[in-house]
Amino acid sequence: MIRVLIVDDSALMRRHLNNLLSKERGFETATARNGIEALDLLERQDFDVVTLDVNMPEMDGLTCLSRIMANKPTPVVMVSSLTEEGAEATFEALALGAVDFVKKPSGTISLTIDRIEESLIAKIKGAAKARLKRATNLRHRLVEQRQRAREAPPKTTPPARGVAAVGMVLIGVSTGGPTTLERILPLLPANLPWPVVVSQHMPGNFTGVFARRLNTICHLEVVEVDSQMPVVAGRIYIARGDGDVVFSQRGGRLLAMPMPAGADYFWHPSVERMVESALSQLPAEQLIGVLLTGMGNDGAEAMTKLKQRGGQTIAQDEDTSVVFGMPAELIARKGASVVLADEDVAEQVSIWLRVHGAFKQGGRHAG
The missing domain is CATH 3.40.50.180 (Methylesterase CheB, C-terminal domain)
Incomplete structure (x- = not known):
């Protein structure tokens, strides 16, 4: 059984993601409305995977992710919009330790949620097997690498x-x-x-x-x-x-x-x-x-x-x-x-x- 915490400020998105995973055998779900609720739940319960929205009130996804990785490292799959801003935020999330990401349905959620079903389930199953400690170590090395790149002479x-x-x-x-x-x-x-x-x-x-x-x-x-x-x-x-x-x-x-x-x-x-x-x-x-x-x-x-x-x-x-x-x-x-x-x-x-x-x-x- 894979225990999944769904974190999204949209009640409609939480319901659809919950329904999508609940109908699939081998998943047990819980939900949180924002990063603060998610951190509280993670403090009290163990989850195998967290799906995390990027843009949320009270505490955004990147802040929540950084605290998850610092306090209770858990595999995270980001749910991201397909805008350029959403892509930039997703890459920052991956650098912070997120395992993977899935694109957020566009348009009417109830009509488009099925398009991400196969990908979401596969990515959650993959995240549950991820070597999270290694991903977190890569994040620290990446920060050092970028610092060296900033200090290096211009490309020739x-x-x-x-x-x-x-x-x-x-x-x-x-x-x-x-x-x-x-x-x-x-x-x-x-x-x-x-x-x-x-x-x-x-x-x-x-x-x-x-x-x-x-x-x-x-x-x-x-x-x-x-x-x-x-x-x-x-x-x-x-x-x-x-x-x-x-x-x-x-x-x-x-x-x-x-x-x-x-x-x-x-x-x-x-x-x-x-x-x-x-x-x-x-x-x-x-x-x-x-x-x-x-x-x-x-x-x-x-x-x-x-x-x-x-x-x-x-x-x-x-x-x-x-x-x-x-x-x-x-x-x-x-x-x-x-x-x-x-x-x-x-x-x-x-x-x-x-x-x-x-x-x-x-x-x-x-x-």
Whole structure:
């Protein structure tokens, strides 16, 4: 039985969320109207997961979240609006220790609540299994990382930037991903000779905000794939949410483009579809696959194929995964070349590219 505390200032939203979870076997629920009530309930009772609205009177969701993490750490799934402001607040919540988020229904709640049912239930089940202590530790390291980024000298254009891609680093991630990516991507060097493409399960309204957020802390330029664009060195590409990213070639140049969500894929942006498309355009030995924290098995089959064809793959280890589902599936299929802690991923990518001779190659092509 998963005990869930629903925190929302809207009586209608509380009722609908309560009804949605109550009809699903394996859940027991309680409700609170605001952050103050939530903290009082958490002091007196134990819950496996909290769903927390961002905007509430008396005590907003971010303040409530920070106190939950300080006083009684409990897995939290944020319920967020799809506005840019809502996206910014959600990323702050994830940095504070929230495990995941679900988009708040738009329009008439009674008519739209069913659209989030499957996602909400899956995310609550995933949050109940989350390694919360690790997520909280990541938050503290992220604060330190941002401080270092503010103190660092301005970005300079490295020799490799703009060079046509001869290979790619493909990263797939879901639950716990934003904070994990904010830990890994800033460790990649400015002269990384292969571009990086990321499929993070996320709504379309969030990925642009996320790309801009990452761009402030990474040595490499970070962009959202919101239109067809060349894939070049010196750049990190974030697949646009609610759809998928695929690749093609034109005039000898590799292109990335957003595509409508494929019906054959459950999660979006789909890691599986991204890797399959990359394999159709480049030899496996010119690809590095990285499968990070997340529920389910998205990307495990395609990355196993990548390894079998001669590519290299990394699975995040259990200790540093917020949810071990996706990397565990890759390991179970014997599709992981190595299993690493999150903080070691960037270094391993750089080591492999040095073995490839890609750093020297990138510099030479850049002239």
